[in-house]
Amino acid sequence: MPEPVHAFTWKVLHGGPGRQPFAGLDFSVNANPYGPNPLLLSAVQHADHAHYPDPDYTALKESLGRWHGVQSGCVVPAVGASELLHRLVRAYLYPGDRVLSVLAPFGEFRRAVTLAGGELEVVQPGQAAEAVRLGVKLVYLGHPHNPTGRHLQPDELEALGRACERADALLILDLAYAPFLSLPCPPPADHLVLLHSPGKAHGLVGARPAYALASPAVAAALHNLAPAWALPAGTAALLERLPDAQEFLRETLPKVVRNAADLAGELERWFEVEHHGTPYMTVRVGDAAGVAAGLLERSLKVRDCASYGQPEWIRVSVRLPDENARLVEALKEIHV
Incomplete structure (x- = not known):
């Protein structure tokens, strides 16, 4: 029997139901x-589940692109931010590469780095910009952080972005809970990718909607790692209607x-x-x-x-x- 390419690692523990139903x-x-948001729930329920969706999700990307003021080619839809994190690590990390996380990272990101053979270091917010040096490939920031809720001030976030640009590192800004705080965020750039998980704020985590906003080069790398028809029709319909559901x-x-x-x-x-x-x-x-x-x-x-x-x-x-x-x-x- 051939040996698996990646090291074995246990799946990450998350909140929510386990193997047994939970009625409490x-x-x-x-x-x-x-x-759940009724408009988005309706979009899921009335999607065309009888046929394959557009494999390029053109309407979805154009809708989100207009809303965020970016080209549609900068939008990368996915089923959950976890999938995007695994794709980012696969795209940019080699075994032995250094990765930084500002505070303890979301468990799926740690697992993805482990599977890729990367070396992850956790740093405190006040030390984040100084810790980014040449040789660091990825920097992860939950903004706000899960589980503490901490977030960087605008000047701190700007300093971290500049440090990543100098070191040629990609800053991954996980905005899963940013809507709850109305946190401002910068536009995507060559060294910055933004991860959005609207299911949290809209009460539709079961539909697993997510998307990245990135430079055309980073977006192309993420698209390249997606399988055919990466989103089911319902999740795609939800994301397409998202701008109208605020x-x-x-x-x-x-x-x-x-x-x-x-x-x-x-x-x-x-x-x-x-x-x-x-x-x-x-x-x-x-x-x-x-x-x-x-x-x-x-x-x-x-x-x-x-x-x-x-x-x-x-x-x-x-x-x-x-x-x-x-x-x-x-x-x-x-x-x-």
Whole structure:
């Protein structure tokens, strides 16, 4: 039997349901609790699932390109940002190449680097620009970061971009949760690729919509690594309608931000909490695995942060106010 080319590595742990259905309250997934966006849900449901979609997804790329003010050739649609991260690593990383992540990276990016034989180093936000040197191939930044919610200030982000340009490194800006904070972001450039995952803000994570905005050269490299018909018809239809579906965010995101602030304030009465305005926060509970298991017995699911190197912390994603109150009471029963 031939040996596999890539080193074996376990799949990454994520929030959400596992092999068994979960019928309780899920605080482990960072998604808009007021979703799904009805306009985008309708686009998925009424897509033409009987025929193959356009293999080039021309209308989709033109729609998103007009919305973002870039050429359609700069748009790379995909099923989930995870797929784009794996493609980026395959396109630009050789075994032994150096990779930086500002704070602990999204697990799929770490796994992709490991599979490619790269060497990943985690740096703190204040050290990020100085850490980028010749020989670094990729720099990953969750903006805002998951699970802490931290994000760089505009001048810090600009300095990091300049450092990547000097070092000929590609900066990967993961904007999965940027809509919740209305964070400004720069346009794509030769050394910058932007990853968008609109399913979080629109409450449609199950459709797995994602796309990259990149320079024509980077976009071409990512397109080259895509299989034929990389998106199912429903996900493609969702992304094509995305520019017309923003009223839902204007109506719901202020409520999400307000509910998250209220939840953080209540938890801070009993625990150490890190929260920076995102729909999620981290809570220091000591034995995170034990507390998560205790909550699961009460039909409440949270994210154990051990895989982020924080075994004493859990990540909590905000839900509706009465549901948030149930979580607080359960945490007090278990821990206080």
